[in-house]
Amino acid sequence: MPHAAAPALRLSSDQRTRLELWARSRTLPQRQVQRAKVILLAAEGHANTTIGRQVGCSKPTVLLWRQRFVSRGLDGLEDAPGRGRPCAHGEDLVERVLSTTMSAPPPGYTHWSSRRLASACGVSATTVRRIWRDHRLQPHRSRSFKFSQDPQLEAEVTDVVGLYLHPPEKAVVLAVDEKTQVETLDRTQPVRPMRPGQVERRTHDDLRHGTTTLFAALDVATGNVTGRCYARHRHEEFLRFLQLVARRYPRGQIHFVLDNYATHKHPEVQEWLCRHPRFHLHFTPTSASWMNQVEGWFAILHRAAIRRGVFHNLAALRTAIERFLNAWNDNCHPFAWVKTPEQILAKANPRVPSGSVP
Numbered sequence: 042m043p044h045a046a047a048p049a050l051r052l053s054s055d056q057r058t059r060l061e062l063w064a065r066s067r068t069l070p071q072r073q074v075q076r077a078k079v080i081l082l083a084a085e086g087h088a089n090t091t092i093g094r095q096v097g098c099s100k101p102t103v104l105l106w107r108q109r110f111v112s113r114g115l116d117g118l119e120d121a122p123g124r125g126r127p128c129a130h131g132e133d134l135v136e137r138v139l140s141t142t143m144s145a146p147p148p149g150y151t152h153w154s155s156r157r158l159a160s161a162c163g164v165s166a167t168t169v170r171r172i173w174r175d176h177r178l179q180p181h182r183s184r185s186f187k188f189s190q191d192p193q194l195e196a197e198v199t200d201v202v203g204l205y206l207h208p209p210e211k212a213v214v215l216a217v218d219e220k221t222q223v224e225t226l227d228r229t230q231p232v233r234p235m236r237p238g239q240v241e242r243r244t245h246d247d248l249r250h251g252t253t254t255l256f257a258a259l260d261v262a263t264g265n266v267t268g269r270c271y272a273r274h275r276h277e278e279f280l281r282f283l284q285l286v287a288r289r290y291p292r293g294q295i296h297f298v299l300d301n302y303a304t305h306k307h308p309e310v311q312e313w314l315c316r317h318p319r320f321h322l323h324f325t326p327t328s329a330s331w332m333n334q335v336e337g338w339f340a341i342l343h344r345a346a347i348r349r350g351v352f353h354n355l356a357a358l359r360t361a362i363e364r365f366l367n368a369w370n371d372n373c374h375p376f377a378w379v380k381t382p383e384q385i386l387a388k389a390n391p392r393v394p395s396g397s398v399p
Contacts, residue, residue, distance in 0.1 A: 049086035050107065056115060057084070076106050076118045083107055130168065138162050138172045142180060152180045191326040194389060198382050200323050201298055201332050205261060205378035212294040215258040215267075215286065216335040219302075220342070221274050225250040225358040228351050241349075251355045255342075255362060256282040258289075258297075259335040264373035266338060268366045270359045276307035283313060283320070296321045300330045332385075334376050338369075 052060070063069055063077035075096050082092045089103045096103075109117030141162060146153050155173070159166040173179065191197065208214045226247045233242040256278065257268040267289050271278040286295070299305045301324055314320055325332045346365040352358040 050080060050084045050110065052080070052084045057081075059115060070120075073118065073120070079103055079106050080110050080118070083110075130164065134162070134164065135172055138164070138169060139176060139178070142173070142178055152183075154181070187328045189326045189328040189389060191328070194326045194329075195382075195386060197324060197326045198329075198332070198385050198389070201325055202378070202380070202382045202385065204296055204298060204323060205334070206381070208262065209294065209296065212296055213290055214261040214296045214298065216261055216298045216333050217256075217258045217282075217286075218300060218330070218333050218335045218339070219274055219279075219304075220255040220257065220339045222252045223255060223270075223347065223358065223362075224252050225352045225355050226350070227353050232351055243349075243351075250352065250358075253355060253359055253362075254278070255339075257335050257338065258282075258286050259338050260375075261298075261334060262375060264375040265370050266335075266366060266373065268362070270362060274304065276304045276310055279304050279307075280310060280313055283310075287317065287320075294319050294321065296323060298323050298325065298333055300325050300333060301327055334378070337376055341369075 060077045060081050063074055064081060066074060075098060078096045079092055079098070079102075082095060083089075083103070087095075089100050089107075093100045093103045106118065138158065141158060142153055147157070147161075150157070155166040155169045159169045162169070204214045227250060228244050229246050229248060230244045233239075235241040253270045253272065254274040255268055255270050257266055259266050267286055269282055269285055271281070297320065299322055304310070305322065305324075314322065330336060342362070342365055346361055347358075350358070350361055352361065
């Protein structure tokens, strides 16, 4: 016989919103997600047995959380204080693990591992990992950084970001840079293609057949890229690329966003710019080439067309780059710049951690 439906629970809009968030959460404990699903199904009028079958619990459990919700609301679905296994170690041990983690590792090592620290503190590696997780410590990870020491930092950040967020009217803004030393890598044996249950395989060693340099100009407004490969990376090649861009954009004012590489400031380049006053150069701060939007496009190019490519000669590499360039321009899109100069400058100055030597 069909199960009789229990009286539907009544939920306020706030309660329903929070319960739906809990039910979709991937970070809350599973038991709390299950309770939220029980109450939501109960609010739809489903029978208790049906609810238990759908969420994977018994009928008494469904009745328990229905009763808790009716008597205490959402608070009744929270874990009671003291629930769970009591902590096996006191605060003294936690402090000792944390202080040891932040101190210098044993001689010969650059950082602590969980097992090495566990041996030093006389606890299990699982306990060390749990304490690290609770205090968001990751000794196995490291990230690089570089604070710009450019004396014109504020002015250059404001200038470049201003071009991205508020470009001049009836002008073109181009992010220009060079991807140098692009290697023509060939494999010593043929690549084994992907198949069901087997990823693509390639040899660990390779053959090198020379390098090329890709000059590229990203139109900030449209995402269209003008690119050309050259054998070398000198001011002569940069001038040839400027001439190519001039033909690509024959009218209007052109604003270039560039880094501080010496090629871009060569006297012959400056002389060419004087003869072509519609071209204007804007330089990113020293050690801040990440502000040049074309760097993001270079990363996409490398991942999509170069990193896993097999090129038997330099011509094959240049053909692959040109093929990707054409495909990109057929479906190009701009990159949305979201950071203001104030937000960038707020993080641009180095902060010396306490206890460290400047």
